[in-house]
Amino acid sequence: MxxxxxxxxxxxxxxxxxxxxxxxxxxxxxxxxxxxxxxxxxxxxxxxxxxxxxxxxxxxxxxxxxxxxxxxxxxxxxxxxxxxxxxxxxxxxxxxxxxxxxxxxxxxxxxxxxxxxxxxxxxxxxxxxxxxxxxxxxxxxxxxxxxxxxxxxxxxxxxxVSTRKELTLGEKAIEHGTAISAGVLLAKDVSNMPPNICNPKYLNEQSIELAETYSTLKVETVGEEKMAELEMNSYLAVGRGSDNESIMSIIHHKGAPDDQAPIVFVGKGLTFDSGGISIKPGAQMDEMKYDMCGASAVLGLMKTVAELNIPLNIIGVVAGCENMPDANAYRPGDILTTMSGQTVEVLNTDAEGRLVLCDALTYVERFEPEAVIDIATLTGACVIALGQHATAVLSSHNPLAHELINASDQSSDRAWRLPLWDEYQEHIESPFADMANLGGRPAGTITAACFLSRFTKKYNWAHLDIAGTAWLGGAKKGATGRPVPMLTQYLLNKAGVMNED
Structure with missing residues (x-):
């Protein structure tokens, strides 16, 4: 329109x-x-x-x-x-x-x-x-x-608009709103695609297509062979039960000089999550195609970033994977050595998103980022805590958390901060490994973020749990494209775009 x-x-x-x-x-x-x-x-x-x-x-x-x-x-x-x-x-x-x-x-x-x-x-x-x-x-x-x-x-x-003086504001609003809508549209389309079409390779193809469309973007592809060289054993374990290769796509937007540290977004891209050996109940399992909404949000965000040519260095990581039961699938009781060298005892193969993200979060250390924000449909506990209205924000860096909450208020893409206190870390202790991949029922959203926090010590980090906000079920079933508006607002604020007039 x-x-x-x-x-x-x-x-x-x-x-x-x-x-x-x-x-x-x-x-x-x-x-x-x-x-x-x-x-x-x-x-x-x-x-x-x-x-x-x-x-x-x-x-x-x-x-x-x-x-x-x-x-x-x-x-x-x-x-x-x-x-x-x-x-x-x-x-x-x-x-x-x-x-x-x-x-x-x-x-x-x-x-x-x-x-x-x-x-x-x-x-x-x-x-x-x-x-x-x-x-x-x-x-x-x-x-x-x-x-x-x-x-x-x-x-x-x-x-x-009421006066001619407001025409400039209105024109900027249309420019921003149109670009955000384009990103939301892409995120929705990719998320709504069925899992027999939208697999990790498809996510990679969408990333490459973006780079072919916009001159400010370029893409690196990390397949399973490269992951093995990097010892991304946790990421690889999750995809072992699937015939579809795990692929991580790295989308670079160069909007500033090389010496400006990038802002990195990491999206969980489980194109289908059966739960693996710890298989999910059959009811509404079709909606597990939406377990890649973090990755689709990163794709949508990078499209908006390129449309607006935001004057920042920005990197989007699309962590594509599929979690299926198979003779080769990883099991409860396995102990995995992550890319960081830390070990994880697997208690439940349906807590797989954090196992993919932890290696992706270690991978992005090489970019020496200003900040890293991961976006993931990570926990059902988040839906219980906040319903479908607010994205959960958890962060080890107060200024970054405040910037995200402020952006959510400005964009009306609502978010709410949950605590990440040290007391919760004890929930994921393991007698056999450095940590377990599950912390039990209490505070499930927080303990999942505690797990991720152990892989983010070298940069400022925030985690967005979008399990409740990424899609709607029932008669209105479909992806929402959130949190593309909030993250775009965060970047506009960082770039000072809103203060130009």
């Missing part, structure tokens, strides 16, 4: 549709009042008749409103004005886009970006509108024989 911003009076807009808000109870926004005046009370008369109350998400599509040059006027309920928050704002935008997409309005001018959302400026409102719009129209039809796309989809959206 094409987006743009302008500043103008509603009565002068010539478009297929003009979108204005109505607050509860039946109170017109300032823009809607202007249309009501030129239409000689047409809109207010409809409201008095009870056609629209103004509750959040209500819509009323009007045709040929008197003296209004646009073909249609879409009234959108915005709830109570004083209660309008960021969540409700995004829901209103989503409902608007859905309605326009279903009613044949191929273009529209939207005045909802002039609504007051406490604590947020024009940049935030326009960027969130772009991201919400793209999220609303997303579908995954690649493998359907009959496509279900609307006959006359919405193709162009113009966001109106």
């Amino acid at each position: 094409e987006f743009s911003v302008k500043s103008g009076s509603p009565e002068k807009q010539r478009s297929a549709c003009i979108v204005v808000g109505v607050f509860e109870p039946r109170r017109l926004t300032n823009v809607a009042e202007q249309l009501d005046v030129i239409s000689e009370g047409y809109i207010s008369n409809l409201l008095r008749r009870g056609d629209l109350e103004g509750k959040a998400g209500q819509v009323l599509l009007l045709h040929h409103v008197p003296n209004v040059p646009s073909e249609r006027v879409l009234l959108v309920g915005c709830g109570k004005e004083r209660e309008l928050n960021e969540r409700q704002y995004k829901q209103i935008i989503a409902k608007t886009i859905q309605t326009l997409n279903e009613t044949g309005s191929m273009e529209a001018v939207c005045f909802l970006t002039e609504l007051h959302v406490k604590g947020h400026d024009t940049y935030w409102k326009v960027r969130q509108a772009v991201e919400a719009a793209n999220d609303t129209i997303y579908n995954f039809y690649q493998l359907k024989t009959k496509k279900q796309a609307p006959r006359r989809p919405l193709r162009k959206m113009v966001f109106n």
